Amino acid sequence: MVRRFIVATALAGTAGLALAGCGGGGKKHDGPEVAWAGKACAAMNQGAPLAVPKQLNSANVLQSKASMVKLLDGISTRMASLEVRLQGLGAPPVAGGQALLTTAMSNLTRTHSSVSTATKRLHKAKVTDKRSLQQAIGQVGVAFSAYKTYQGPQQDFRKDPKLNAAFAKAPACRTAQPS
Template sequence: MRSSNNISTGVRRPRHTAALLAASLGVVGAVLLSGCSSRADDDPQVDWASGVCDSVQDVGSELPLPASDHKDAKKYHAEVVTFMDALGRRLGALDKKMRHEGAPPVDGGDAAYEKALGNLRTARTSLAGATARLKKADVTDEKSLEAALKRAGEGLRKASAYQGPAHDFRADPALGKAFDKAPECANLPGAGS
């Protein structure tokens, strides 16, 4: 993503585009913070943390940003919608994989699990609403694109506040230690120590 909203033709890209994509990257970052590689350990909590890391590895892979030349507002609108749809599918896949892993094997694990799923689903719902608003927008030019992105931006800002399941699970001291002991999570912000 460019650090400036100016494009080579001298036309100013709406500032809402940058904010929208930055918020999207926050959601992608939350998914990336959850990804780890495989590992097994004798400690049930570490095994569980490793399983969570394994189950979200593919979900956290890089998601390319819209690469429009920014000259065609309709084309850029379609690319941003495609990006947001892909992001929504990734959050859906993360939800499914978390349900497969189940609650962590600690006292209060069910509550931590439900909180993590609830936060994921809140982010997913906010993103879905923003995507739906953006899809419905009648974009014909730069001005209508800017208005559509502004309307979608609030829902996306809410979704971008999501920090990922590792953040939620680390609130439990026993799970925090489990994530710390899982070497595959050590280099990932939010998942390791």
């Protein structure tokens, strides 16, 4: 029973990628911006969701610190991968596309840098008790807040009316969450 579920899930995932055309755009008459938006959505939605600790374990401060470092490392790694994938797509095929890509990449890189710096600080923080854990996490709070409020590159791309419409049309974007 479990094996059938795993096979069915794998087949559904493969079919989803085929339907999305590995990030493929829309119909042939939709234009290159829809195809680009589909590829962008596929790039922004790669990877499994990260496990966020529901609460920190004040009884085991080292484990709590390790959980937060792992979370921030995961976020940083995903953001770095996203930077590479989006750069690989190139500018969207709309007027001012390079400026849109530059803005999106700048916002992504700035947020990634903030998370990466916070991860390094937390990793180096000396945590011995609940108070030192709270202090270390507090220093990370600003960076984590910046990450939580960042709505992702899709927000920057959607400022262009043609791309906004393209994101709405692209099959890969219909169920996509902005990254």
